[in-house]
Amino acid sequence: MMRRQIWWSRFPSTPIFPFVLLSFFLALFFASPVMADSCIDCHKDSKFRVTNKKIFDYYQNWQGSVHATEGVSCADCHGGNPKLKSKKAAHVSAKINPSQSKSPVHFRNIPATCSSCHEEYYDHFRKSKHFEKLSKSKEKQQGPNCVTCHASVNTAVLNVNTVREACAFCHNVKEDNHPEIPDKAEALLGQFLSIHRFYRYLTVKGGVDQTVFMEIEKRTNDLFVDWHSFDLPTIETRTNELLTLLKEQRDIIRKKNKKKGG
Ligand code: HEC
Numbered sequence: 001m002m003r004r005q006i007w008w009s010r011f012p013s014t015p016i017f018p019f020v021l022l023s024f025f026l027a028l029f030f031a032s033p034v035m036a037d038s039c040i041d042c043h044k045d046s047k048f049r050v051t052n053k054k055i056f057d058y059y060q061n062w063q064g065s066v067h068a069t070e071g072v073s074c075a076d077c078h079g080g081n082p083k084l085k086s087k088k089a090a091h092v093s094a095k096i097n098p099s100q101s102k103s104p105v106h107f108r109n110i111p112a113t114c115s116s117c118h119e120e121y122y123d124h125f126r127k128s129k130h131f132e133k134l135s136k137s138k139e140k141q142q143g144p145n146c147v148t149c150h151a152s153v154n155t156a157v158l159n160v161n162t163v164r165e166a167c168a169f170c171h172n173v174k175e176d177n178h179p180e181i182p183d184k185a186e187a188l189l190g191q192f193l194s195i196h197r198f199y200r201y202l203t204v205k206g207g208v209d210q211t212v213f214m215e216i217e218k219r220t221n222d223l224f225v226d227w228h229s230f231d232l233p234t235i236e237t238r239t240n241e242l243l244t245l246l247k248e249q250r251d252i253i254r255k256k257n258k259k260k261g262g
């Protein structure tokens with residue numbers, strides 16, 4: 001699985017960097033011919049707008065998602081058989097409904113389903129208190145799973161503006177479940193804005209040593225993954241370490257440019 005590098009794409013004001021454009025054209029160039037997929041052929045029918053609004057909405061959401069762009073189709077998450085044309089055959093009956101405990105998108109099975117492509121996130125998530133709660137709860141969902149925070153078909157990524165509400169859904173005074181967490185999470189995700197600013201500075205100015213640059217990218221990606229342990233003190237340490245590295249590099253570039261300037 002190719003790791004997507006444009007992690008800062010969720011900041012809408014970011015200009016498109018040349019290599020992002022390049023990878024777009026490469027993707028077009030190497031794109032394999034679209035395979036027949038009965039799930040999509042049938043579900044895309046606009047008649048569902050009238051006959052089954054829910055089915056229609058899920059398709060529309062998927063269509064606009066990163067997953068659709070990346071060719072992740074319905075059957076990758078839901079199972080079923082996308083080679084068979086009739087609904088009954090394609091659905092392989094019982095498992096298509098998420099309320100069935102055997103469905104790959106039943107609330108307890110979702111992390112394992114997502115892990116087929118996002119394994120490193122799952123590896124961290126499995127060690128979290130959240131996973132423990134999720135696996136233990138028999139009927140009712142108690143801990144969050146991947147789609148509680150990222151949505152299902154049209155994946156969302158939490159940021160400093162959205163994280164508070166997402167955590168406060170369960171971590172609040174009323175539930176008496178660590179009500180201090182939303183504040184902490186918001187502060188930590190707020191640091192991503194600084195990380196992004198430094199990162200942009202370095203990209204625009206250029207001149208950063210290639211090995212250091214790769215280290216910065218690696219640590220940023222690791223930080224996303226680390227989040228899934230929900231070990232906030234460790235996340236804080238890693239965030240600060242990354243910020244220190246970025247600041248050092250900024251200062252080096254500043255000095256270099258000053259020398260050049262006179
Ligand atoms: C020939 C049409 C057709 C095909 C092919 C088809 N579906 Fe469906 N699907 C439907 C319709 C219609 C519904 C609405 C519920 C119903 O009528 O059973 C539905 C419902 C669903 C639901 C909601 C199920 C529930 O009980 O809530 C899921 C999930 C789903 N389909 C996934 C898939 C996947 C995955 C594939 C491919 C492997 C697929 N579908 C192939 C027509 C189709």
Ligand code: HEC
Nearest residue numbers: 043055058059062067072073074077098105110147152153
């Ligand atoms: C990245 C994984 C993923 C992909 C790709 C995906 N789904 Fe889903 N879908 C889920 C998950 C997880 C749920 C259950 C949670 C929820 O309802 O949000 C779900 C729920 C649904 C439901 C609601 C079922 C119900 O009864 O509540 C429908 C309908 C559906 N998906 C259809 C589709 C169709 C059609 C496609 C392809 C066009 C698709 N999904 C692609 C993960 C995915």
Ligand code: HEC
Nearest residue numbers: 004066070072076077113114116117146147150155156157
């Ligand atoms: C068949 C492979 C596959 C499966 C299964 C899959 N994903 Fe993805 N997902 C991808 C690819 C490829 C990308 C784009 C590259 C990247 O960000 O790693 C992506 C991107 C994402 C992103 C980043 C989206 C953004 O807007 O930046 C999130 C969040 C995500 N997936 C969550 C999930 C969740 C939750 C599930 C399970 C319900 C899931 N994925 C299942 C392949 C998959």
Ligand code: HEC
Nearest residue numbers: 007111114118121122125144145146149157158159224227
């Ligand atoms: C309690 C909330 C929560 C849960 C549960 C959760 N995540 Fe995340 N996820 C986050 C946060 C916070 C980030 C890091 C901040 C960011 O990327 O904006 C993140 C980042 C990601 C990213 C990187 C997005 C990007 O920008 O490229 C992916 C992919 C992802 N998560 C997948 C998963 C998968 C798979 C699962 C389930 C095994 C999962 N997440 C469970 C909150 C959650």
Ligand code: HEC
Nearest residue numbers: 129130133142143144148166167169170178181185230232
């Ligand atoms: C669906 C509910 C739910 C959501 C949403 C949720 N959590 Fe949790 N979280 C729990 C439960 C339940 C526990 C276990 C509490 C316990 O047993 O002490 C927990 C535990 C934790 C812990 C461990 C606390 C400790 O000291 O043991 C952290 C940290 C945490 N959550 C962070 C977050 C963050 C950050 C978010 C938002 C991005 C979030 N959670 C969203 C339900 C949730």
